[in-house]
Amino acid sequence: MDGSDMYIPTFQDVKDAHERIRPYIHRTPVLTSSYLNGLAGCEMFFKCENFQKAGAFKVRGASNAVFGLSDEQATRGVATHSSGNHALSLSYAAGRRGIPCHVVMPRTAPQAKKDAVRGYGGIITECEPSTSSREEVFAKVQAETGADFVHPYNDPRVIAGQGTCSREFMEQMEDHGGAVDMMVAPIGGGGMISGTCLTLSTIAPDVKIIAAEPEQADDAARSFRAGHIIADDAPDTVADGLKVPLKELTWHFVSNHVTDILTASEQEIIDAMRLTWQRMKIVMEPSCAVPLAVILKNKDVFAGKRVGVVITGGNVDLGKLPWMQN
Template sequence: MIPTKQEVEEACERIKPYVHNTPVLKSSYLNELSGAEIFFKCEIFQKMGAFKMRGATNAILQLSEAQKKAGVVTHSSGNFAQALSLAAKNLGVKAYIVMPENAPQVKKDAVKGYGGIITESESTAIAREQEAERIQKETGATFIHPSNDKNVILGNATSAAELLQSHPDLDYVFTPVGGGGLIAGTSLSVKYFGTNCKTIGGEPFEVDDAFRSLQSGKIEFNDTTNTSADGLKTFLGDINFPIIKELVSEIIRVEETEIISAMKIIWERMKIIIEPSCAVPFAALLREKERFKNKKIGIILSGGNVDLKNLPF
């Protein structure tokens, strides 16, 4: 079931008091470089530094009072862990966060700073899920998936909704694709608030499960995760994939060198810090720039939580 326009509009209203309406920035140099007119929706300036604040906030606000009292739990190595911790803190709710033991210390510190209660697990997806299930049983907390949850997807949709409100004549909106929660939400807003606008995903060749999923019509997985875009190592889910299958036009894959180059150009030219995952849609546009010449393009700059001691360039 594809969520309705009304559901997206209600999510926009619901989370408005708790999130930033992030700025949209432009760069004449990057327009020249790409041959397109680009509007960067800067979720790097969102609370906790990423779009995930939107989905986390919307999901918690949809809980009953009894559920809020028992708290929320998720498993995440980074941005969603921070988002759920901060959203929960803002709403007076306990947040239990399962993080893989090899998650960057900078991300663990941020989660603790936002009041998240961390449990470390082995880094496999199964270990993380089992640990979250155990906490759920022991505490009665509600599990909130970082990307495969309808209320998270609707919260994520609000970024592109704001972008299209201020720039209703965009031809395309580009986003990165990891777990699928951002691109699914973006494609809903593009459908309901765009005019002849299309949603395009950017994905590393090293983790191109979403690209292959669109081709095969079923959820595919990755054998390797050898990419600098650590936020995109997850795979699609049964709630977001039907939306993506129906509403996303295509996914463009990019090389690691292209991701790092795109990240560096945005740092140099726009003076803003973005994480590798966030650079992927801009890298995708540059890779295929002949096709998008003279088009108006929105790019969701998804997050800026970079470990400055570990830059890829």
């Protein structure tokens, strides 16, 4: 399927998704930190999807895909390839519907995420840590099972589900003094950013959308500057959830609605993650620290603004925290 024949979801799809998935997700809190605001020179509002079911925002898109299947489709189950959070989110949703979930995961994926997938009933097949190996192994698994492919992000059902996060956030901001000037979220494959673009371009078109990316996996930033998708096969970064490239559908939203893509170094990401743990007392994974890292690195861009920040997940291997490796 290429971009030309792929359905582009609408805001109505986001609203439908929200109704469909409401019984299976948390309405996660919006938290603030006066200390971090002082450090950054702006007012930040953190949408805490680390408190979400299955520990990540991806349960929104996964649940929308699973519960949107017909009974006939559902009998064959679902399948995907994922380094972690989409895998365990899809396993969670499939378990709630009582259908099988087949997952192709890199052998290097965090053990905590593999354990969580199995805990939710997901069936794992391992591959090498590259996009080419992932897609090759997945093709075999799907051929053997006939399961419905739920792509981690290049899927209109998934993007509509992720769009419910910023819809909720904007509703919650009514209790925090109204709208924000900017919204910052991490970018890997672009599912969360695409959902954010889809929702905000409809209900809050004046909000600038900034994507945050690791310097060592900056293919989205390079794509953004080049005007076409540039894909890296196997980038190496502590932000393990952001190693995948953009695809046709997410590129549609990124190229049309994102204001800028900013990057942070490995050390800046680790420092921002540790700072959030220390000051906000919340568990978040390295991928989620990239937005705060780019805000602290580019204070002039955010100075005096009201900034929404999506903390995308909290599935961390507690035995291998990145500041322990240094």
